Amino acid sequence: MNKKTLVVMGNGPSLKDIDFDLLRKFDCFGLNAAYRAYERLNWWPKYHGCFDYVVTDSHAENFKKLSEGDNPIERFFYLQQVSNSPKVQKITLIPFRSSDKWNKSEADFSSFNDGGNSGINACQVGICLGYEKIILVGVDCNYVEHIQGVNITKDSRLEVVDELRENPNYWFGDYQQKGDRFNVPQAEKFHFIPWGEFAQKAETNGIEVINCSTKTNLSCFRRSTIEKEMS
Numbered sequence: 001m002n003k004k005t006l007v008v009m010g011n012g013p014s015l016k017d018i019d020f021d022l023l024r025k026f027d028c029f030g031l032n033a034a035y036r037a038y039e040r041l042n043w044w045p046k047y048h049g050c051f052d053y054v055v056t057d058s059h060a061e062n063f064k065k066l067s068e069g070d071n072p073i074e075r076f077f078y079l080q081q082v083s084n085s086p087k088v089q090k091i092t093l094i095p096f097r098s099s100d101k102w103n104k105s106e107a108d109f110s111s112f113n114d115g116g117n118s119g120i121n122a123c124q125v126g127i128c129l130g131y132e133k134i135i136l137v138g139v140d141c142n143y144v145e146h147i148q149g150v151n152i153t154k155d156s157r158l159e160v161v162d163e164l165r166e167n168p169n170y171w172f173g174d175y176q177q178k179g180d181r182f183n184v185p186q187a188e189k190f191h192f193i194p195w196g197e198f199a200q201k202a203e204t205n206g207i208e209v210i211n212c213s214t215k216t217n218l219s220c221f222r223r224s225t226i227e228k229e230m231s
Contacts, residue, residue: 003133003208005229006126009034009045010119012140014215015171022226026135029122033059033180035066037172049077051091051114051121054157056080058181077109077125091125096190102205103128116194123198123209133208135229141192141217143185144168150176158182196220 007026009015011034020043030038030045032055038044048066050056056063056079067076067083074087081090093114094101101113103124115121123134147169149162160180166173169185176182185191199220202209210229211221 004131005133005135006123006129006131007135007137007226008119008122008126008139009137010139010213011170011175012138012142012213012216013168013171014140014213015138017214018137018212018226022230023137025230027131029126031118031122033175033177034171035062036175036177038071044072046073047075047077047122047125048073049091049118049122049125051077051079051093051118052183053079054181054183055118056082058179077122091121102201104205115198116190120194120198123202127202127205127207132206134202134210135224135226136209136211136221137213137226138171139195139211139213139218140215141187141195142215143187143191145185145187152184153181156184158184192218 005026007023007028009028009030011031020041028045029047032050060080060082063078063082067085067088076088077091079091082088089109091112092110093112096114096116099113103113104127106128108128115124119139126134149164150158151161153159160176160178163178164176167175195218209221210224211218212224212226
């Protein structure tokens with residue numbers, strides 16, 4: 001029997017190499033500001049989420065519109081109850097590195113062990129929903145920590161202050177727009193090490209994770225392609 005499969009979509013540059021028509025054959029989980037591309041692509045994931053407090057605050061009004069809008073997304077997972085829509089599930093995080101809990105059912109949404117970044121947390125939500133195989137796309141981990149047009153704020157966050165036509169960290173140029181606030185990536189602390197830890201826990205708990213990102217710096221998962229995984 002085929003395992004129930006979920007595609008978790010990171011927003012790295014390599015995502016633009018993926019054939020979105022192939023993704024229509026999978027349940028997909030989109031993240032963060034990627035919603036800005038869905039309508040113009042005429043493509044929608046089954047799930048959308050954000051597990052970063054700063055990004056959630058920055059996009060809360062747009063997340064509200066998205067969750068209440070006329071689109072095919074079935075469920076939304078956010079750190080705030082951005083809308084009264086029954087599609088919105090609030091996720092309450094246990095602070096990063098304060099617990100070894102393995103999230104395994106929807107009951108864990110009210111006390112959810114933070115994996116360190118939105119991609120890992122999307123994988124964990126998928127596991128709670130019953131998915132046993134997770135395919136990663138656009139999970140590149142090749143962040144440029146500081147880019148032109150972005151300033152550091154007084155509270156040590158980052159804010160986009162100029163219109164960005166190109167962005168080396170994301171799969172479309174206007175992924176981040178003027179006024180957006182976000183955290184410094186800190187790739188080693190919140191991406192490389194946590195992904196490796198998640199890889200070990202997933203294997204221990206019988207979850208198959210395959211990295212189909214076309215360009216990635218992660219080496220902790222089996223590599224493949226979307227085309228191969230379809231077969």
